[in-house]
Amino acid sequence: MKLNNETLQLLKRHGSVRQFQDIPVSEEQLAVIIEAAQMASTSSNVQAYSVIAVTNQALKAELAGLAGNQAYIEQCPVFLVWCADLYRLREVTKPHLEGCASYEDSTENLIVATVDVALAAQNAAVAAESLDLGIVYIGGIRNRITEVSELLGLPELVYPLFGMCLGHPAGAVGQRPRLPLQAVLHRNRYDAEATVEQVKAYDEVTSNYMRERTGGTNAAPWSAIMAKRLAEPTRLHMKDFLRGKGFMKQ
Amino acid sequence: MKLNNETLQLLKRHGSVRQFQDIPVSEEQLAVIIEAAQMASTSSNVQAYSVIAVTNQALKAELAGLAGNQAYIEQCPVFLVWCADLYRLREVTKPHLEGCASYEDSTENLIVATVDVALAAQNAAVAAESLDLGIVYIGGIRNRITEVSELLGLPELVYPLFGMCLGHPAGAVGQRPRLPLQAVLHRNRYDAEATVEQVKAYDEVTSNYMRERTGGTNAAPWSAIMAKRLAEPTRLHMKDFLRGKGFMKQ
Numbered sequence: 001m002k003l004n005n006e007t008l009q010l011l012k013r014h015g016s017v018r019q020f021q022d023i024p025v026s027e028e029q030l031a032v033i034i035e036a037a038q039m040a041s042t043s044s045n046v047q048a049y050s051v052i053a054v055t056n057q058a059l060k061a062e063l064a065g066l067a068g069n070q071a072y073i074e075q076c077p078v079f080l081v082w083c084a085d086l087y088r089l090r091e092v093t094k095p096h097l098e099g100c101a102s103y104e105d106s107t108e109n110l111i112v113a114t115v116d117v118a119l120a121a122q123n124a125a126v127a128a129e130s131l132d133l134g135i136v137y138i139g140g141i142r143n144r145i146t147e148v149s150e151l152l153g154l155p156e157l158v159y160p161l162f163g164m165c166l167g168h169p170a171g172a173v174g175q176r177p178r179l180p181l182q183a184v185l186h187r188n189r190y191d192a193e194a195t196v197e198q199v200k201a202y203d204e205v206t207s208n209y210m211r212e213r214t215g216g217t218n219a220a221p222w223s224a225i226m227a228k229r230l231a232e233p234t235r236l237h238m239k240d241f242l243r244g245k246g247f248m249k250q
Numbered sequence: 251m252k253l254n255n256e257t258l259q260l261l262k263r264h265g266s267v268r269q270f271q272d273i274p275v276s277e278e279q280l281a282v283i284i285e286a287a288q289m290a291s292t293s294s295n296v297q298a299y300s301v302i303a304v305t306n307q308a309l310k311a312e313l314a315g316l317a318g319n320q321a322y323i324e325q326c327p328v329f330l331v332w333c334a335d336l337y338r339l340r341e342v343t344k345p346h347l348e349g350c351a352s353y354e355d356s357t358e359n360l361i362v363a364t365v366d367v368a369l370a371a372q373n374a375a376v377a378a379e380s381l382d383l384g385i386v387y388i389g390g391i392r393n394r395i396t397e398v399s400e401l402l403g404l405p406e407l408v409y410p411l412f413g414m415c416l417g418h419p420a421g422a423v424g425q426r427p428r429l430p431l432q433a434v435l436h437r438n439r440y441d442a443e444a445t446v447e448q449v450k451a452y453d454e455v456t457s458n459y460m461r462e463r464t465g466g467t468n469a470a471p472w473s474a475i476m477a478k479r480l481a482e483p484t485r486l487h488m489k490d491f492l493r494g495k496g497f498m499k500q
Contacts, residue, residue, distance in 0.1 A: 003282050006256045007380035011286040011373055032253050034435050036261040038428040040372060041387045044479055045472070047429050050445065052436040059438055087442070088433070089476055092449045096477030107492065108392065108485035111364065115411065118368035122290060123261055126376055130257035137291045142358065153440045161365065178288040179297050183338070185284050186302040188309055190403045192337070195300060199342045222295070226339055227346030229294055235358035236500055242357065250486055 010129055015173035017134025018072045023168045025078045029131055033166075036127035037120040048109075049117035050085040051124075052152055053078055059151070066147050067140035067163065076165035081141065081148075082121045084113035086157040086247075104157060105249035110242065117161050128166055134173065138163035142235050149245070156246040177205050199223055260379055265423035267384025270326045273418045279381055280328065283416070286377035287370040298336055298359075299367035301374075302402055304329040309401070316397050317390035317413065326415035331391065331398075332371045334363035336407040336497075354407060355499035360492065367411050378416055384423065388413035392485050399495070406496040427455050449473055 030053060037051070054060055055078055063081075064073035073079050086104045093102065103109060125135045141148050141163045148160050183198035203221035211219040242248050280303060287301070304310055305328055313331075314323035323329050336354045343352065353359060375385050391398050391413045398410050433448035453471035461469040492498050 003278055003381070005380050007260055008282065008286060008377055010257055011289050011377055014289045014291070016291060028253055030435075031431060032258065034431055036258060038431070038434065039261050039264045039425075041264070041266060041375070043387075043389050045426055046476060046479070047434065050434050050436055050440065052438065052440060054438055056438045083440075085445075088445045088449070089480060091442075091446045092473040093477035093480050096474050097481055100481050101483070102477075102480040103483055103486070104480050106484070106486055107489035109480075111392075111411070111488065112389070114361065114364055115368050118365050119372045122369045122372035123376070125291070126373070127258055127261055130255050131253070137293075139293050139362070142361075152438075153442075155440065155442050158440065161361070175289075176295055181281060181284060181288070184288065184297065184300050185280075186300055188302065188304055188306045188402075190300065190302060190333070190405065190408065192341075192403075192405050195335075195338045196341045199338070203342075223342040224346050226296065227343035227352075229296070230339060230343050230352040230354050230359075231347055231350050233351075233353055234356070236353070236356055238361065239357040239498065239500065248489065250489065 010126065013173070014129060015175045016136040017165070017169040017173055018136055019170040020072065020076045020134070020165070020167035021170045023077070025133065025166055029133070030078065032131070033124050033127045037124035040119040040123040042116050042119070043112045046089060046112060046116060048085055048089060048113035049120055050083045050088070050158065052081040052083065054081060062151060063141065063148065063163070066144045066151070067138055068143055070138060070140055072136065072165050073138060073163065076167040078166045080124070080164040080166055081152060081160050082117050082162055082164060083154060083158050083160050084110070084117045086113050087155045090157055103250070105246055107248045107250065110247045114161060121162070121164060125164070133166060134169035136165045138165065142238065145237070145241050159242060159245050159247065177209055260376065264379060265425045266386040267415070267419040267423055268322045268386055269420040270322065270384070270415065270417035271420045274327045275383065275416055279383065282381070283374050283377045287374035290369040290373040292366050292369070293362045296339060296362060296366065298334060298339060298363035299370055300333045300335040300338070300408065302331040302333065304331060312401060313391065313398065313413070316394045316401070317388055318393055320388060320390055322386065322415050323388060323413065326417040328416045330374070330414040330416055331402060331410050332367050332412055332414060333404060333408050333410050334360070334367045336363050337405045340407055353500070355496055357498045357500065360497045364411060371412070371414060375414070382418070383416060384419035386415045388415065392488065395487070395491050409492060409495050409497065427459055
């Protein structure tokens with residue numbers, strides 16, 4: 001039983017890339033990456049997603065500003081905006097559904113579309129890395145999601161879930177240590193005690209990692225960093241935004 | 251510029267597996283697969299997911315029943331239940347947050363956790379397939395999500411997003427044609443006309459595909475199949491369920 005191969009090595013090497021060389025991504029590379037994305041599983045074949053390849057420099061600069069001034073959005077040759085998309089489905093099914101109720105606006109279908117686009121995007125990330133390209137996911141496009149949506153012309157029932165910088169990496173890729181396997185993997189039943197207990201060891205690992213990276217000035221454990229994050233009232237507009245776009249009506 | 255490699259070939263080969271050989275998945279295989287899942291990107295390193303490996307035969311049978319009698323859930327050696335998990339975060343951050351507000355219950359954090367678990371699961375799917383194992387995603391566990399959650403002992407702020415059958419494939423894997431690339435890939439701006447227009451050609455492809463697969467008895471195009479799906483009031487309990495679990499409070 002062989003437990004190693006090229007693909008596993010690739011997955012293990014993954015790290016976010018935030019510096020890119022000034023080299024374009026070719027049309028052929030982009031097509032191969034998006035075609036790989038399309039091969040991901042999709043709930044009942046709904047394919048409820050779209051992806052916008054932003055290559056226009058002025059548009060990238062605007063998006064970078066809206067996402068919290070993340071310079072790598074401007075710097076990367078292609079900025080992919082991954083969108084959950086129930087608009088296409090609603091439009092193409094209309095002729096079949098005259099007079100019938102339809103439920104594209106349910107919370108369930110929001111989840112279906114969100115999962116569909118995430119699975120496709122992760123395949124794209126793996127495909128890109130297999131071609132020696134690098135990526136970083138950008139949740140920051142949800143900071144000012146209304147402006148981002150307007151800028152990209154997103155209709156009702158489409159929302160931008162995250163961006164993804166794509167390009168040729170400049171410099172080495174960093175990897176942060178992950179939670180112990182036992183913290184995320186449960187057997188036959190959720191083990192609430194174990195998952196919390198495992199964080200103690202991880203807090204030590206992350207504290208040491210921070211100390212090394214900051215030359216001793218910061219040794220915050222993971223749980224303290226997470227506390228700071230949870231205490232921030234981040235993107236509290238999301239619920240109203242999604243409703244305004246026609247999602248989660250029921 | 252090389253546009254092909256082992257990983258791209260693997261991604262292109264993907265198809266859902268619904269028949270499994272009576273061969274166990276080893277502990278080593280499971281660990282490698284979940285470790286690969288953990289290497290996926292995660293929003294600000296929150297790692298807001300858990301996965302429950304169900305190997306108990308009686309439990310698999312119960313879950314199969316709750317998910318709409320999908321026999322492969324019982325047949326596969328390991329049924330993975332992928333959960334969005336903000337419980338662990340809330341518990342480990344509590345000591346740091348005495349008296350402070352915290353926002354784990356926001357719609358934004360529901361989305362963060364849902365994306366986190368989907369990215370991890372897709373890495374697991376790719377890792378499994380690289381080891382010649384097969385998978386199928388099971389959205390059906392949301393049919394009776396309250397019972398599934400109770401059966402697996404899921405606490406507040408944890409919800410089962412989807413299941414995943416894992417095992418050694420028996421027989422060939424089918425692939426359904428996907429939307430044309432131009433239907434999902436937009437340039438610099440969402441193209442509402444093009445995405446709808448592209449479905450016409452796809453409707454022909456899917457209609458022919460159905461006709462061949464059913465020996466001529468069914469030639470429903472994709473848009474008609476999707477219409478039937480959207481017209482079904484599927485899982486309308488999701489909104490109340492998620493709120494009851496402590497999500498989407500704001």
